[in-house]
Amino acid sequence: MKKKIGGLEFAWDDAGRGLPVVLLHAFPLDRRMWDPQRAALARGYRVITPDFRGHGESAVPEEDSTMERLAEDLRGLLEALRLEPVVLGGLSMGGYAAFAFLRRYPARVRALILADTRAGADTEEGRQARLENAALAERAGSAAIAERLLPKLLGASTHVGNPQLVAMVREMILSTSPAGIARALRGMAARPDSTPLLAAIQVPTLVLVGEEDVLTPPAEAQALAGAIPGAKLERIPAAGHLSNLEQPACFTAALEEFLASLRGR
Numbered sequence: 276m277k278k279k280i281g282g283l284e285f286a287w288d289d290a291g292r293g294l295p296v297v298l299l300h301a302f303p304l305d306r307r308m309w310d311p312q313r314a315a316l317a318r319g320y321r322v323i324t325p326d327f328r329g330h331g332e333s334a335v336p337e338e339d340s341t342m343e344r345l346a347e348d349l350r351g352l353l354e355a356l357r358l359e360p361v362v363l364g365g366l367s368m369g370g371y372a373a374f375a376f377l378r379r380y381p382a383r384v385r386a387l388i389l390a391d392t393r394a395g396a397d398t399e400e401g402r403q404a405r406l407e408n409a410a411l412a413e414r415a416g417s418a419a420i421a422e423r424l425l426p427k428l429l430g431a432s433t434h435v436g437n438p439q440l441v442a443m444v445r446e447m448i449l450s451t452s453p454a455g456i457a458r459a460l461r462g463m464a465a466r467p468d469s470t471p472l473l474a475a476i477q478v479p480t481l482v483l484v485g486e487e488d489v490l491t492p493p494a495e496a497q498a499l500a501g502a503i504p505g506a507k508l509e510r511i512p513a514a515g516h517l518s519n520l521e522q523p524a525c526f527t528a529a530l531e532e533f534l535a536s537l538r539g540r
Contacts, residue, residue: 277332280351286332287325287352291317294385295361296534297349298324299369301391301428301517302459303420303451304444305331308366311523312530320534323361325352327372329455340455340462342375349376353383362534364388366519367491368459374469377476386537387476388530390483391516393491394499396468409460412453420456421448430487430515440520473502480506481533485514485521507533 277286288306290313298309306324313322326333328340328348338344349372353359363384365373370392377384397405412420425445426434433440480503484496493510500508509529514521 278352278355280348280355283328283336283348284334285325285328285348285352287323288313289321289323289356290314291319291321293320294534294537295321295323295358297353297358297361297363298322298388299345299349299363299365299372300324300327300330301367301369302463303330303417303424303456304447304517305451307331307447308517308520312519312527315527316530316534320362323352323356323358325349327368327459329458330451335452335455336458338458339465340459342371342462342466343379344462345372346375346379350380350383359383360385362386362388362537364390364530365392366390367392367516368463371463371466371469374472375466378469378472381477384478386478386533387480388483388533389480389499390526391485391488391491391496391518392499393495394469394473394502396466397464402464405460405464409457409464412456412460416453417449417451417456420453421445424448427490428516430485430513430521432487432513433515433521437521444517444520470502473499474504476503476506479533479537481509481529482506483509483511483518483526483529485511485516485518487513487515488518490516 309324482500500506511518
């Protein structure tokens with residue numbers, strides 16, 4: 276589906292019926308990364324998976340894709356679909372956008388799913404690395420970003436045992452425009468620290484992390500879950516930063532158990 280929201284054209288998939296579950300994708304991928312979860316969850320839930328601005332089939336913006344802009348894009352989409360509250364989930368950059376949305380619109384979030392992400396802002400070193408990668412994308416294109424990020428996005432088990440998935444993730448990165456990549460990198464570099472938000476989260480929360488994630492490792496996920504009242508932590512074996520793709524059955528089972536627990540609350 277496609278629609279203009281706030282002057283930009285956005286694309287998303289919408290499948291199933293029932294409690295709405297919105298899943299926000301990682302950088303620099305697109306909504307296709309949620310295909311395994313959407314297919315499974317749509318049997319009992321309404322699953323919405325949008326493309327962020329500058330990714331997939333959504334339009335590339337002129338300005339940087341800050342997390343606040345991503346949150347406002349999501350607000351516009353949910354209002355267009357007349358949906359609230361929703362179960363909101365995000366992986367990596369999707370988690371950053373989920374924090375931004377929660378900070379602005381807490382009443383619109385029924386429950387929260389945070390996968391392979393962090394609450395803290397970038398360190399100065401991390402911020403500089405993002406800005407350097409933004410310049411690299413503009414100078415050398417998406418392929419240069421794929422080569423730099425792929426070793427860290429996927430776990431060692433995936434690199435050794437699942438070359439088809441490595442190729443699929445590479446293709447998704449290559450299909451993302453260099454301008455979209457650069458604007459998202461600058462937007463992530465500018466994001467605020469969401470750590471002060473954690474103790475105030477009052478909705479059921481599931482935190483997931485791949486046991487081989489080197490970008491947001493299990494220790495960080497454990498600290499994240501520990502700071503959110505009542506949050507549950509699930510570790511996904513033999514998976515790196517893209518745990519939903521690397522071990523889709525295990526990841527989806529954790530989502531299904533969490534969503535089932537919301538009934539009657």
